Amino acid sequence: xxxxxxxxxxxxxxxxxxxxxxxxxxxxxxxxxxxxxxxxxxxxxxxxxxxxxxxxxxxxxxxxxxxxxxxxxxxxxxxxxxxxxxxxxxxxxxxxxxxxxxxxxxxxxxxxxxxxxxxxxxxxxxxxxxxxxxxxxxxxxxxxxxxxxxxxxxxxxxxxxxxxxxxxxxxxxxxxxxxxxxxxxxxxxxxxxxxxxxxxxxxxxxxxxxxxxxxxxxxxxxxxxxxxxxxxxxxxxxxxxxxxxxxxxxxxxxxxxxxxxxxxxxxxxxxxxxxxxxxxxxxxxxxxxxxxxxxxxxxxxxxxxxxxxxxxxxxxxxxxx
Ligand code: MN
Numbered sequence: 001x002x003x004x005x006x007x008x009x010x011x012x013x014x015x016x017x018x019x020x021x022x023x024x025x026x027x028x029x030x031x032x033x034x035x036x037x038x039x040x041x042x043x044x045x046x047x048x049x050x051x052x053x054x055x056x057x058x059x060x061x062x063x064x065x066x067x068x069x070x071x072x073x074x075x076x077x078x079x080x081x082x083x084x085x086x087x088x089x090x091x092x093x094x095x096x097x098x099x100x101x102x103x104x105x106x107x108x109x110x111x112x113x114x115x116x117x118x119x120x121x122x123x124x125x126x127x128x129x130x131x132x133x134x135x136x137x138x139x140x141x142x143x144x145x146x147x148x149x150x151x152x153x154x155x156x157x158x159x160x161x162x163x164x165x166x167x168x169x170x171x172x173x174x175x176x177x178x179x180x181x182x183x184x185x186x187x188x189x190x191x192x193x194x195x196x197x198x199x200x201x202x203x204x205x206x207x208x209x210x211x212x213x214x215x216x217x218x219x220x221x222x223x224x225x226x227x228x229x230x231x232x233x234x235x236x237x238x239x240x241x242x243x244x245x246x247x248x249x250x251x252x253x254x255x256x257x258x259x260x261x262x263x264x265x266x267x268x269x270x271x272x273x274x275x276x277x278x279x280x281x282x283x284x285x286x287x288x289x290x291x292x293x294x295x296x297x298x299x300x301x302x303x304x305x306x307x308x309x310x311x312x313x314x315x316x317x318x319x320x321x
Pocket of ligand 1: 080122
């Protein structure tokens with residue numbers, strides 16, 4: 001998915017200065033953002049006062065939306081740089097095309113993982129025909145400096161590893177959870193997991209005390225470390241935890257996001273993650289002139305123009321330790 005916000009503002013993210021070293025319970029409210037004509041998303045990251053969770057730098061939750069009589073998701077070709085995109089669905093399907101020639105339909109609880117590296121462009125659309133409901137999350141992972149110029153590629157994995165406990169089925173999307181490892185390629189220590197809880201479930205999830213974590217609620221009524229987290233909101237949990245208590249009042253769907261605190265400071269604007277304002281400016285110019293980001297073949301429609309860059313240059317601050 002693209003950041004279709006026409007008032008795209010640059011954000012400086014990352015660095016130890018934002019990380020909470022001990023366990024906290026910080027409830028993050030979503031910002032509602034209109035994506036195209038028919039889709040409204042709830043943006044959890046970046047959030048006021050909370051830009052990243054590990055290398056996770058962007059989290060949108062959308063649906064469930066009834067799109068039976070609508071085109072559904074229609075995101076025209078747009079570029080990415082310096083990040084990975086993770087498409088995660090609970091309902092419906094998304095047809096992905098990109099400039100490396102990928103053409104794949106991603107379905108519920110399958111991993112669509114696109115590594116932009118130095119440059120990629122892609123489109124995402126609800127195929128025709130499509131399921132009645134569309135419900136999912138779109139997430140970005142910032143690539144660390146040593147890997148941010150890797151060759152762009154797309155991975156699609158169905159049948160991801162699962163961890164089960166009474167009342168809980170956890171699907172490992174990225175990284176490792178309780179010994180189960182996702183086949184998706186990662187470039188920094190992190191985890192992403194889908195947590196399906198049944199009504200009445202009470203369980204403890206093993207965590208890595210060196211990671212910072214957050215839990216996004218997708219559906220149902222669940223308590224995370226005693227805090228009720230409603231669908232479309234996210235609880236930031238800080239670091240220093242070895243386990244996480246979960247309780248479900250109804251069947252519930254959560255996403256666990258975590259990772260080693262991201263040490264590098266990044267500049268994020270529109271669909272780009274860079275290290276300087278100049279680098280972002282170059283990427284915007286290259287997309288506008290049709291260089292570097294390749295071509296998405298087969299999409300029926302025009303590509304997405306880049307919004308205007310704000311007049312004030314933004315510099316990442318020095319690393320805080
Ligand atoms: Mn995108």
